[in-house]
Amino acid sequence: MAGSSPFTTRRGFLSLAAAGAAATVTGGAAYGNRLATKARIVIIGAGAGGTAMANRLVKRLDGATITIVDPRAEHLYQPGLSLVAAGLKPASYVVSKTTDWLPAGVTLVPEAAAAIDPLVKTVTTAGGTKLEYDFLVVAPGLVLDHDAIPGFSLDMVGQNGIGALYAGPEHAARTWEAARKFTEEGGVAVMTRPSTEMKCAGAPLKHAFLLEDIASRTVGAGKFEVHYTAPQGALFGVPIVAEKVRMLMGQRGIKTHLQHKLVSIEPGQKRAMFEKSEIDTTTKEEIKTTVEMPYDYLHVIPPQRAPEVIRQSGLSWADKWTDQGWVECDQKTMRHLRYPEIFALGDVAGVPKGKTAASVKWQVPVIEDHLVAALQGKEGTEVYDGYTSCPLITRVGSAMLIEFDYSNNLVPSFPGLIAPLEELWISWLMKEVALKATYNAMLRGKA
Numbered sequence: 001m002a003g004s005s006p007f008t009t010r011r012g013f014l015s016l017a018a019a020g021a022a023a024t025v026t027g028g029a030a031y032g033n034r035l036a037t038k039a040r041i042v043i044i045g046a047g048a049g050g051t052a053m054a055n056r057l058v059k060r061l062d063g064a065t066i067t068i069v070d071p072r073a074e075h076l077y078q079p080g081l082s083l084v085a086a087g088l089k090p091a092s093y094v095v096s097k098t099t100d101w102l103p104a105g106v107t108l109v110p111e112a113a114a115a116i117d118p119l120v121k122t123v124t125t126a127g128g129t130k131l132e133y134d135f136l137v138v139a140p141g142l143v144l145d146h147d148a149i150p151g152f153s154l155d156m157v158g159q160n161g162i163g164a165l166y167a168g169p170e171h172a173a174r175t176w177e178a179a180r181k182f183t184e185e186g187g188v189a190v191m192t193r194p195s196t197e198m199k200c201a202g203a204p205l206k207h208a209f210l211l212e213d214i215a216s217r218t219v220g221a222g223k224f225e226v227h228y229t230a231p232q233g234a235l236f237g238v239p240i241v242a243e244k245v246r247m248l249m250g251q252r253g254i255k256t257h258l259q260h261k262l263v264s265i266e267p268g269q270k271r272a273m274f275e276k277s278e279i280d281t282t283t284k285e286e287i288k289t290t291v292e293m294p295y296d297y298l299h300v301i302p303p304q305r306a307p308e309v310i311r312q313s314g315l316s317w318a319d320k321w322t323d324q325g326w327v328e329c330d331q332k333t334m335r336h337l338r339y340p341e342i343f344a345l346g347d348v349a350g351v352p353k354g355k356t357a358a359s360v361k362w363q364v365p366v367i368e369d370h371l372v373a374a375l376q377g378k379e380g381t382e383v384y385d386g387y388t389s390c391p392l393i394t395r396v397g398s399a400m401l402i403e404f405d406y407s408n409n410l411v412p413s414f415p416g417l418i419a420p421l422e423e424l425w426i427s428w429l430m431k432e433v434a435l436k437a438t439y440n441a442m443l444r445g446k447a
Contacts, residue, residue, distance in 0.1 A: 034062035037375050042123050042131050044113045044309075045139035046070035048078075048443065049346035049360045051101045053137055055445030056368050058103045061375075067107045067131055069123060070140075073098055075443075076169065079357055079435060082203050082393065084172035085165035086210040087180060091173040101443045113140065116313035118339045135371055138310065138327055139345035142199060142355075145303040150264040152300055160267055161187075163299040165207060166199075178297055179207075183215040186223035187296025190272055192262045195231035196303040196324050199347050199355040202390035202402070204228070204301055205235070205245060211297075212252050213395040226254045227293065229274060231261035237353075238408045241392075244421050248394060260291060262300070270295050306348050315342065317350045326350030331406065332383045334367050340374075343367045351386070352406055358389030361442050387411065391431035394423045401427040 041057060043050045046068050054068055080094040102108055111125035116136070123131045144166055146154055156162045158174025161182065165172040182189050189211055193204045208228050215224045228235070228249065235249070235256065236242040249256055260274040274291045306325035310316060315336065316325040327344035329336050331351040336342040345363055347355045354363065363384050370380030386406025393399045401418050403411050412420045418427060441447035 034060060035372060035375060036062045037064050039134045039375055040065045040132055041067070041135045041137070041371075042133040043068045043137045043139060044070070044116075044123065045141060045346070045348075046072065046075065046098050046102070046108065047139060047141050047346065048357050048439070049139035049364060050137065051075070051098075051443045052360065052364045052445055053139065053345060053367065054106045055101075055103050055443065056364060057371075058105050059445060060368065060372055065107075066105065067109060068102065069109045069111065069113045069125060069131070070098065071110050071112045071126070073110070075101060077436060077439060078199070079431075079439065081165050081169065081172045082206045082210070083432075084169060085163065085175040085179065085207060086214065086396075087176045088210075088396070091169035094169045094172075103445075113309050116309060116315065118314060118336075118342060121341065134341060135374070136342045137345055137367065137371075138315065138342065138348055140307050140310065140348055142304045142347040143307050145305055146300075148303045149262060149300065151267060152265050152302075156267055161270060161295060161297045162267065163207075163297065164301070165203070165299070166301055175299070179211055179299075182224065182297035183211060183218045185296075186215070186219040187225075188294060189215075189224065189226045189297040189299070190293055190295040191226070191228045191299045192272075193230050193232075193301050194303045195261050196305065197321065197326065197355065198301065198304045200390065201237060201355075202392045204230075204299065206393040207299055208254060209248070209252070209392075209394045210396065212254055226252075227257060228254055229257040229260040229262065229293075231259065231275075231277075233258055238402070238404050238410070240408075240410065240421070241402055241404070244400070245392075248423075257291075257293075263290075265298065265300070270298075272298055304347075310348060315339070315344075321350055331386065332366075333370050333380065334363055334384060335370055343371065351384075353386040353388045353404075354384075356388050356390065357439055357442070358403075359387060361438075361447060362387045364442075389413075391427055391435065393428065393431060397425055397428050398423045399427040399431055400424070401430055 075096045075098045077094040083089040111127045114126045115124040121133050157164045157171045158177040161178050163175035163178045165175045191208045212226045234242040235245040259277040263275050264273045272293045276289050276291045278287050280287050311325035315327050317328040327348050327350050329344040334343050346360045366382040366384040369382035373380040389403045391399050392402050410420050
């Protein structure tokens with residue numbers, strides 16, 4: 001059609017996606033001469049943030065000692081877990097080797113970090129190795145606190161209607177085993193999310209929308225119910241997105257239960273217990289009651305916290321998120337407020353937004369800029385504005401590409417081409433086709 005956008009055809013979009021991914025992989029930051037330095041840089045964590053940071057620093061620095069501390073042999077493409085849990089991808093789709101992404105010139109210590117001493121600037125590993133640093137980047141991810149839910153354990157996943165996609169690729173695959181039974185036989189599905197901060201807050205929404213869509217085309221309307229529970233007072237942290245999600249759930253018949261916190265389960269009876277919070281209209285006091293919800297399928301997302309090594313190191317905020325332990329840092333530079341040689345990256349960072357791979361993509365160059373500037377006795381200039389992206393899947397083949405910042409402003413990457421609050425197959429393909437290529441480029445330090 002004359003004058004049509006290349007985004008209006010599937011072939012056009014795929015061509016653009018492929019070209020964009022290729023440009024990202026072959027392009028990347030234009031580095032000049034490498035900075036000569038003998039700096040000792042330790043990175044805790046070889047996930048998305050730590051790996052991307054290592055690759056970028058190798059390109060910037062000549063002579064630095066760069067060490068990554070992480071015991072995990074496997075690297076997980078976590079944005080793909082929601083696809084695995086809906087039967088759209090195999091578990092292998094999200095798994096690769098940690099060492100496949102690490103550049104020459106970086107030393108991997110395959111042990112967990114056991115202690116951090118920010119005063120003497122050392123990291124001690126579980127095996128007793130002591131590493132001295134001039135700069136430290138903490139990017140260990142977060143801990144899924146499954147033990148905080150009485151009655152639940154990970155060995156239940158995939159059986160008796162229990163799902164938990166966050167726990168990893170095998171658990172995501174087992175989650176689909178339980179979810180598939182619901183989509184084929186019907187019944188009641190109950191979705192949960194935690195009261196703590198969490199990685200990819202859109203994941204529980206995606207799971208709810210996908211299962212409703214699949215069930216509507218298998219067992220059929222009228223034979224199943226989907227209930228979405230949340231301890232918060234809104235369905236999403238960005239008000240305009242929350243309202244859109246509320247409308248979509250209403251149209252799809254997904255029943256919402258706000259101010260409902262999962263506190264325990266009785267798997268034998270298939271009952272979930274929730275703490276419901278309400279404000280008394282007369283006294284204005286908070287009233288908490290226990291609500292019991294039966295289920296045929298229950299998706300559990302546990303509370304999420306910083307790893308113990310972070311909480312015991314004195315790096316956490318003292319006056320907020322005290323039960324979670326996120327690293328105290330400046331939200332614009334990711335630099336620790338009391339220890340300027342330490343930076344927080346990714347899930348563990350104590351900032352209002354930023355627990356997504358897309359956030360990491362924008363945090364890494366900011367930390368790189370300030371770290372390299374510090375090596376030269378200068379101040380960095382780059383700023384992280386809280387950019388977070390969520391390709392919010394609403395059906396198989398349909399999604400909304402939602403991007404926002406600290407101020408909850410929508411910041412679309414393709415203004416005029418992809419409307420952020422519209423369900424589009426283009427946004428689905430961004431998740432299905434382009435996102436993993438961009439993620440892989442980021443790991444290589446080229447995006």
